[in-house]
Amino acid sequence: MFPLGSVLFPFVPIPLRVFEPRYLTMVGRLLDEDEPGFEFGVVLIERGPEAGGGDQRASVGTMARLVSAAAGADDLLIVGVGTRRFTVDRWVDENPYPRAELSMLPELEWSEALAPLRAEAEAVVRRVIARVAEPQPDADAELSDDPVAAVWQLAAIAPLGEYDRYTLLQSTSMGSLLRQTIDLTLEAEELWSAEWGS
Structure with a gap:
């Protein structure tokens, strides 16, 4: 899970500069996955800082599919694209990075x-x-x-x-x-x- 100070919508790209050790670990594990199309969740921080933890988080968020990653000197520049919306059922142990149990929300239908x-x-x-x-x-x-x-x-x-x-x-x-x-x-x-x- 990636709590941020901004909302991610489905079908919308999100560029991120990853520098905190916990998120570098998370992205590293995503990149190690055998299956392509690995995803992480994005939720809005309602109160508190983006870096360091101790924030209050929204309960509805969007999954993001990681589409690119480039290494900088001491950070990673990644791009994700929003896919499905979810609700957070509960936050679980945040070691080594934020994680949660989720329920997917139904897709909105076009007419x-x-x-x-x-x-x-x-x-x-x-x-x-x-x-x-x-x-x-x-x-x-x-x-x-x-x-x-x-x-x-x-x-x-x-x-x-x-x-x-x-x-x-x-x-x-x-x-x-x-x-x-x-x-x-x-x-x-x-x-x-x-x-x-x-």
Whole structure:
């Protein structure tokens, strides 16, 4: 398990610089696995530091498939890609690194009836990114041709804080994920407008 100060969504890449001995051990064991496609869990740290432990962790997270690893002078640069969501049933002995017993959450299902809502969500997110983000790295980000992947990727580029992202991660249907993405993005725009007076 990799507790972080950020939320990982399914179908979204996450680059990580690994330097703590416990996580170097964890990644080393993943790389030693015979089977390809090894995974680790990512959960949001709700309170406390990323390094050193002693943090309070969210109960819903996302598995990440390790896709690349490169050794630095005293660290590892790895990239994972989110796969399935889970809930933490309980944390177990953290020696030599954080571990937990998990239950996988059901995949969110796509329906073509959601296409207009998806189009609205994408229009809102891209408009608000262009307005509030400086610079605007995600305003023109390409989304997957797969609609399920595209909706999660859209949630990932929405200009939201981590607690709003965590709300999205807990969505129980594709429709609620899209509606909440729209609502939270519009709320973020209102806050930005109030702060900057425009």
